[in-house]
Amino acid sequence: MISLVSKKTTPLFIEFHIKSIEENETVMFLWEDDYFKSILFSDVVSLRNNFTYYSSLNKDLSFFKNNISFKIISLRNYKCLFQHTFYNTEFIIGKKVNFISQNNPTGYGYAARNYIHQLLTNDFDVYWNVNKFYECSYSSNIEYERDVLNKIDKESDDNTYNSCIIHSIPEDWNKMIHKNISFQEKLIGSTVWETTKLNNKWINIINNSEIDELIVPSNFNFEIFKNSGVEKPINIWRYDIFPIDYSKLEDIKSMCDKFRLYINSKFTKNPEKIEEIIKNKTVYYNISQYSERKNIDQVIKTFCTKFTKDDKVCLFVKTYLQQFTPSQTEYLKYKFYSIIKNFNNPPDIIFCFEELNDIEIQSLHNTFDVYFTLNRGEGFGLCSYTAKKFGNKVICGKFGAEKEFLNNDDILIDYELIPTFNMHLFHNYYDDNNQMWASYNDDVVLKKLEYIPKKNPAQ
Numbered sequence: 001m002i003s004l005v006s007k008k009t010t011p012l013f014i015e016f017h018i019k020s021i022e023e024n025e026t027v028m029f030l031w032e033d034d035y036f037k038s039i040l041f042s043d044v045v046s047l048r049n050n051f052t053y054y055s056s057l058n059k060d061l062s063f064f065k066n067n068i069s070f071k072i073i074s075l076r077n078y079k080c081l082f083q084h085t086f087y088n089t090e091f092i093i094g095k096k097v098n099f100i101s102q103n104n105p106t107g108y109g110y111a112a113r114n115y116i117h118q119l120l121t122n123d124f125d126v127y128w129n130v131n132k133f134y135e136c137s138y139s140s141n142i143e144y145e146r147d148v149l150n151k152i153d154k155e156s157d158d159n160t161y162n163s164c165i166i167h168s169i170p171e172d173w174n175k176m177i178h179k180n181i182s183f184q185e186k187l188i189g190s191t192v193w194e195t196t197k198l199n200n201k202w203i204n205i206i207n208n209s210e211i212d213e214l215i216v217p218s219n220f221n222f223e224i225f226k227n228s229g230v231e232k233p234i235n236i237w238r239y240d241i242f243p244i245d246y247s248k249l250e251d252i253k254s255m256c257d258k259f260r261l262y263i264n265s266k267f268t269k270n271p272e273k274i275e276e277i278i279k280n281k282t283v284y285y286n287i288s289q290y291s292e293r294k295n296i297d298q299v300i301k302t303f304c305t306k307f308t309k310d311d312k313v314c315l316f317v318k319t320y321l322q323q324f325t326p327s328q329t330e331y332l333k334y335k336f337y338s339i340i341k342n343f344n345n346p347p348d349i350i351f352c353f354e355e356l357n358d359i360e361i362q363s364l365h366n367t368f369d370v371y372f373t374l375n376r377g378e379g380f381g382l383c384s385y386t387a388k389k390f391g392n393k394v395i396c397g398k399f400g401a402e403k404e405f406l407n408n409d410d411i412l413i414d415y416e417l418i419p420t421f422n423m424h425l426f427h428n429y430y431d432d433n434n435q436m437w438a439s440y441n442d443d444v445v446l447k448k449l450e451y452i453p454k455k456n457p458a459q
Contacts, residue, residue: 094162192379218401399438
C-alpha cells in the first residue's frame with residue numbers, strides 16, 4: 001500500500017509513504033499530461049517498505065493547460081501502483097468556494113459531484129449549496145462521494161468565499177445570483193451544450209449576466225460558445241469520474257434481477273439466462289436517457305440489422321424517459337418492441353429500466369465490452385469517457401466532444417449536420433433554425449459496426 005503524505009502545486013510536488021510493497025520493487029515515477037497522456041518526466045527508483053519518497057516538477061501547475069497526473073508504475077508487470085491527479089483549476093480565485101448545483105442522478109448532478117471532488121483533491125474549502133435551490137435526491141456510501149456529500153450546506157465560519165460557481169443552465173444563474181449568494185472576488189457560471197450553436201436566449205443571458213467568467217467541459221464547447229457570440233472569458237474544466245475502487249464493484253450476477261431480456265416480443269425477467277449471455281457474448285452497451293439527441297432507436301435498429309441471435313454478441317440498453325415510473329417504462333417497451341419486431345432473428349437484447357447508483361453503473365462498464373452510441377451531439381460524453389477509463393472500446397460519431405478523448409482503438413462514424421428536432425418533451429432550447437446536430441446514415445454505421453471479441457472471455 002502506498003499512501004499520500006503531502007502535495008504542492010507551486011511547484012508541483014508529491015510526497016508519499018510506502019507501507020507494504022514487494023521488497024526492493026523497481027518502479028517508474030511518471031509525470032504526465034492527464035489529457036494527452038504525454039510524458040513530462042520519468043525516473044526509475046527501487047522502493048523499500050516503511051520509507052517516504054517524493055518527486056517533483058520544476059514548474060507550477062499554472063504553467064500547464066491540462067490536469068497533471070503522477071503515477072508509480074511497477075516495472076515487474078507495468079501495473080499502476082499509485083496515482084494522484086493535480087486538477088488544473090487555476091482560474092478559480094482563492095481557496096474558499098461557494099459551489100451551487102443540483103444533486104441528483106442527472107449528468108449535471110454527477111458532474112457537480114465530481115467537480116467538488118476535484119476541488120477537495122486540490123485542497124479547496126467548499127460549501128456545496130444544494131438544499132436552498134434544488135431538491136437533494138442523491139445519496140451514496142462510496143468513500144469519495146461521501147466526502148463530497150458531507151459538504152452539502154456546510155457553510156464556512158464567516159460565510160464568505162473567494163469564488164462562487166453556479167453549475168446549471170444559464171436560465172438558473174440569475175435566480176441564484178439574487179438569492180444572497182456570498183462571494184468576494186469572482187462569480188463563475190458553469191454549463192454545457194451539444195449542438196453547433198447556443199440558442200439565442202442563452203447567449204443573451206450569458207453576456208448580460210453578472211458572472212465574470214464561464215466554465216465548459218470540452219474544446220468542442222469552447223469553440224461553440226465563442227462562435228455563438230459569448231463575450232465572457234471561457235475556461236475549460238473537464239469532467240472526470242471518481243477513482244475506481246474495483247473491490248467495491250458489484251458482481252453482475254447480483255444485478256441481473258434488474259434487467260429484462262427481450263424474447264418473443266416480451267421483456268422477460270430471466271436472471272440466469274441474462275447472466276449466461278453476458279458471460280459468453282460480447283456485450284455492446286448504451287447508457288442514455290431516452291431522447292432524440294441520444295438516438296437509441298438507431299442504435300437498436302442498426303445492431304439488429306448487423307447481427308442475429310446466432311452471433312456471439314448482445315446489446316445492453318440502460319435507459320429511462322424522464323422518471324422511473326411504470327407508465328414511462330411501458331412506453332419505452334412499446335417503442336423498442338416497434339423496432340425489434342421487424343427482425344426475424346434479432347440478436348440478444350437486454351434492457352435495464354431501473355435507476356442504478358454510481359457503483360452499479362461503474363460495474364456495468366467493468367463487465368461489458370464495447371460502448372456503442374449514435375448520439376447526435378455531446379458537450380463532453382461522460383459515458384463514453386467512463387467506458388474508456390475501464391479500458392473498453394467505444395463506437396460513436398465524430399461530431400461533438402467525445403473524439404477529444406478517444407484514440408485509434410475506437411471506431412468513429414462519419415456524419416452529416418441537420419437541424420435539431422423532436423426535443424420538446426424536454427425543453428425548447430433547440431428551437432432555433434441555426435442549430436445543427438449529427439445525423440448518421442444506416443449504411444455508414446453498418447460498415448463500421450463490426451464483431452469485437454470480449455475483453456475478458458469466459459474460461
